[in-house]
Amino acid sequence: MTDRYDVVVAGGGPAGSAAAWQAVRNGARVLLCDKAEFPRDKPCGDGLTPRAVSYLQKMGLGDEVARFHRLNRATIFSPSEWELSFPNRPGMPDHGHGIRRTQLDTMLIDHAASAGADVRQGEEVVGAVTDEDGRVTGITLKGGEQVRADAVIAADGAYSPVKRSLKLDSRYHGYSAIAIRAEMSAVRPDSDSLDIHLKISHRGDQLPGYGWVFPLGDGRVNVGLGYVNSYRHWKQINAAELLGQFMATLPPDWELPPVGALQKSKALQGWRLPMGFTAWPPWRPGVLFAGDAMGAARPVSGAGISKALQSGLAAGECAVAALANGGPTDFTHYEQAVNATWGREYRRGRMFHRLVGVPALTTAGLTVLDKVAHPRFRARLLFWENTLSGS
Structure with a gap:
């Protein structure tokens, strides 16, 4: 053991960095480790919803975020085209x-x-250190170094080494999505819309997922698609081939590159997205889970950045509060906070996840969605919320 901290955070993505920032702000001595050297890329849709922006503003990053390409609405293709605007909320x-x-x-x-x-940076966390009672007391780095901490926050991704080292499971562990995307140039004016395409299929089956075109500014777009694993033939899907089929439906005058060229240039990236709380409860004595390590992505839309930020901020705050008021063996407050904020939404989302895996049900739902013209009803049918801002 070479050092000791109040809180050690494994993973420097949005959840981990938010957790470290919050814990420091609450008076803790914090270590944050990530295996990568930054800047580094992560496969993602690269879109921030208003809720994600609000958390960045809370962290004092409002001016920095405002410099990036602004998005004011979403355009849905179901296959008819219609719009949802982001709301004005206090x-x-x-x-x-x-x-x-x-x-x-x-x-x-x-x-x-x-x-x-x-x-x-460049320090890979490979597992947790535990005492004789099984309480997490620190982390182990790839080189063998162990760092002690009163609390560990595992924000180390979908394949969380901390979670795997503890051999943890959750009754929700099977909920996940598969996604693939690439950034590319498009010959079209820069848009202020998140474009979401609901009609994607595999061998005639309507898939439980969607394709997207998210603008990044300067003529660049993030194009991708995702689908959930409740579809029984999901393992038979070639994600790159499916993306190519989706891109073929986009306007040819955009002059998008072929999928083969994207693969050759390594622009094409795929990933698995755990959702619906794949670590539950989201803590064990000495450790809290946040972001993809918790499976924080929304089981309806797969939106993850806002949930990563929100769970990271909550984990950082709850960890320090627990250390000041009873010690690291009980982080029940974190579980209560997560359940109070997301519990109902995620219970419904897991049910939705199962239902949309049946192609006939998904097709029927899209038929209804396509025929109904009321924006509020459409938004609720898609997301169980008034607007997209809950993503």
Whole structure:
């Protein structure tokens, strides 16, 4: 053991950096470790919803985020074309932004360091250290070094080494999505819309998912698609081939590159997205889980950045509060906070996840969605909320 901290955070993505920033702001001595050297890329849709922007504003990053490409609405193709605007809510922005993860994650980890967190890049966390009672007391780095901490926040991604080292499971572990995307140039004016295409299919089956075109500004777009694993033939899908089929439906005058060229240039990236709380409860003695390590992505839309930020901020706050009021063996307050904020939404989302895996039900739902003209009803049918801002 070479050092001791109040809180050690594994993972420097949005959840980890938000957790480290919050814990430092609450008076903790914090270490944040990530295996990568920043800037580094992460496969993602690269779109920030208004709720995600609101958390960045809360962290004091409003001016920095405002420099990126602004998004004011969503255009849905079901296959008819219709729009949803972002709302005006008290204390909330009415817009989102397109921002690459290279830029977003670097901004966040630098912000955590500026707040006072000890940040170690290029340091891979490979597991948790536990005492004889099974309580997590620190982390182990790839080189063998162990760092002690009163609390560990595992924000180390979908394949969380901390979670795997503890051999944890959750009754919700099977809920996930598969996504693939690439950034590319498009010959079209820069748009202020998140474009969402609901009609994607595999061998005649309507898939439980959607394709997207998210603008990044300067003639660049993020094009991708995702589908959930409740569809029984999901393992038979060639994601790259499916993306190519989707891109073929987009306007030819955009002059998008072929999928083969994107693969050759390594612009094409796929990933698995755990959702619906794949670590539940979201803590064990000595450790809290946040972001993809918790499975924080919404089981309806797969939106993850706002949930990563929100869970990270909550984990950082609850960890320090628990250390000051009873010690690291009980983080029930974190579980209560997560359940109070997301519990009902995620219970419904897991049910939705199961239902949309049946192609006939998904087709029927899209037929209804396509025929109904009321924006509020359409938004609720898609997301169980008045607007997209809950993403």
